[in-house]
Amino acid sequence: MASKRSQKADRIRHVMATEGDSVERNALGFNDGRYESVARLEDYDAYKDRARAIKEDAIERLPELIEAVRETVEANGGTVYVANDAADANRYVRELARERAAETVVKSKSMTTEEIDLNEHLEAEGCAVWETDLGEFVLQVADEAPSHLVAPAIHQSREEIATLFNERFEPEEPLETAQELTEFAREYLGERIEEADMGVTGANFVTADTGTIALVTSEGNARKTVAVPDTHVAVAGVEKIIPTFEDLQPFVELIARSGTGQDITSYVSLFSPPVSTPPVDFDDDEPIADDPNDREFHLVLLDNGRMAMRDDDQLRETLYCIRCSACANSCANFQSVGGHVFGGETYSGGIATGWEAGVHGQESADEFNDLCTGCSRCVNQCPVKIDIPWINTVVRNRRNRGADEGQLDFLVEGLTPDEEPAGLDLQKRFFGNFATLAKLGSATAPVSNWMANTPPSRLLMERVLGIDRRRELPTFERETFVEWFRNRDVPRPVDAEYHAVVYPDLYTNHVRTDRGKATVRTLEALGVAVEVPEVASSGRAPLSQGMIATAEGHAHEVSADLEPYLEAGYDVVVIEPSDLAMFRGEYERLLGGSRYESLADRSYEVFEYVYGLLENGTDPTPLRGGDAARGVGSDIAYHSHCQQRTLELEAYTTAVLDQLGYDVVTSDVECCGMAGSFGYKIEYYELSMDVGDRLGEQFETSDTADRTVVASGTSCLEQLDALLSRQPQHPISLVAPNGSD
Amino acid sequence: MATQLDTFETNLETVRTDVTRTTPAAFQETLAGVIDHPAVGASLPFEEVTLEGTDVTLEPTPDQLREATCGVTAAALGVADYGSVVLESTPAGAELAGLFPDRHVIVVRERDLVPDMAAAFERLGDRFRDGRDDAVLATGPSATADMGALVYGVHGPRETHAIVLEDNGE
């Protein structure tokens, strides 16, 4: 186990060192571009809703639409072949090549042909196969797999490509600039296109009513691939079908913006083949237009697991994916490692888990599925609104359940009263049951803290559980937040207008009790009657390990614990954003119905709640404003929390801090990299720090280096603590009135 | 207030497409000032202007296509808020003339402008159902960033230039 973890750590370290810089530069560029481009699109949200609705409908009616496509394409003069699997599709295309005695086949970019390894099969038939998309061409020359859905060679720098081309092609003058490399490739591939006997493309969309193929490209190679040779084969997953031609419009508005951050790509080719452009025979010297237009078109619709995904309630959403790459570009881990770590046989980024599990099988997803930390930053970026982290959780859960039985460990057994199968990885089981550990930790503090931090136990923890020794462990408080509240002697307000439960999340209750106390003082100072009852932990910890049944148990307990308060008219104030994200998000799946709604509707992030109070006229005077800040400056550098930003709650904290006279600058990284247990795991520690460095840098600029650092999430605080010499704190500790605890 | 034509022009420039406005009467003169030689093209499906009698070779051979530095073709539509044009593929090879040469000169009529993609797709839907079912929505020159920096002119044109035929010039 330990060696498997360290192998993984080695591999990640290697990829970060060799590919990390290029990946980071490109993915961040696309990500920034996306934010700007979608902001320019009026009705962005409405387009996303439409795109989602079109996909839901199309997948629902897929069998019928496949038949409709067959009819329209055949009426246009083409042929449709529905291939059950990769072998079936390859056999079909190979036979076409054989019948046509095709010597040269040119291709435009297609992930679906990557999925089935079509090139190898055509080469086995004796064809020279050329990728004409420049990124794919680089990969073909380098003999590498794509590291990105849209820009497959983002892991290669210009210098590396130049070296590669100079070695392989030995041009008279060595190639150096991007311009020279592009011109060389254009020339070289132009000749291949001229001699091509067959062109192979993918399809971004296929419309059922007109039999139209839509190809979204920038280079013009797809158009040449279709126009020049007389035989065109398009290979597309069955999920690419949408009902009508007009349904293309929202996707055309969304796809490039979501991917590379362009408003639109240079070319959106729409054609119902065979196309009317005459094929060009470059050996001929008659006018091109004189050639009779006898073109051939074959559409290969690939199933390869997709129809089974359609029947799978959890994986079905994957089929809505238009492979725009937004989920990869907005992913902090992906930004550090790219698709060669965060990806499977073919697909990369957050949604790759769904695709790989569906088309290549669960094992292909297992290797990289843990790279999704559930930070949820991709969720709002997906143009078809796929709950990508949920798909990752489900696949993780399935892997857990498929794990080898019988690996019980007496050490951990007592700490893991969960619903999971016996074979579940110990590391996952340990982090998934953090609630039990925290209780024990507090009960035996400070001894538990001393014990945990001795070198032998750190070594043991690293060996058995894969907890990296370089991470500082949380320090458990002997008196929990709940106990503090119960023991204190403060009169309750009698006729308060607002009543609130402060949710004692695991960390606030056992580790960071200060922020709980500060919350209570703040709310009471604003006239709220507060309660801090014992409430079960949210289930975030087990859920992040893919332990869905255990998380579901937590959700039911939380709901039962809070029900009497909700019935009595209490609001629920939540300090830890990842727990609020559970209440508002995953609990819909775990609890459902009215129990979910009543909790979700009445739960607030602490600053969201304070903001509401101030908006409703509560006097903010009791809070500590910027000028009165005790022992700290009024200039703040604030890092919101990934899930908090997905819920669009960041603005409440900054608004309240502004109102209180603080000067706030905010980070704009997607995630701090800690992500709950992720940053503790030995195989991911260095990746976690690499992601964290992007945040650290933002708080070490000339404008931010002297600011007080505040952050909302526990993980973010731990990470910032490791990254900076300044001690970060929760913003509530800043504004809370002084107390005597 | 900016007219649809103004918006179209502004957006064409944003996507690196030069624009020249002209009238049908002045079209051939304008064209002569805009094309490079040798130029190939496909005859324009418009009544008010023609490429007959210009330096543009219509119905080129493969060699002429390969040697041409400029291609002249018509756009069926212009999409104002994207600066996009709809290029139809024709048996005369319009698509090829707009794809192979280094410079693409696009002739678009003001009356064929639509405000946005929604309107463009409505028009295109009708055309496609009528059987005119090959179109490329082209926006600016061909481009790639695959070689480590943004480069224009990959498999398609490096430069695009729109000649807009004004309505009021008829």
Ligand code: SF4
């Ligand atoms: S899951 Fe969504 S964001 Fe990710 S590639 Fe697919 S469509 Fe794009």
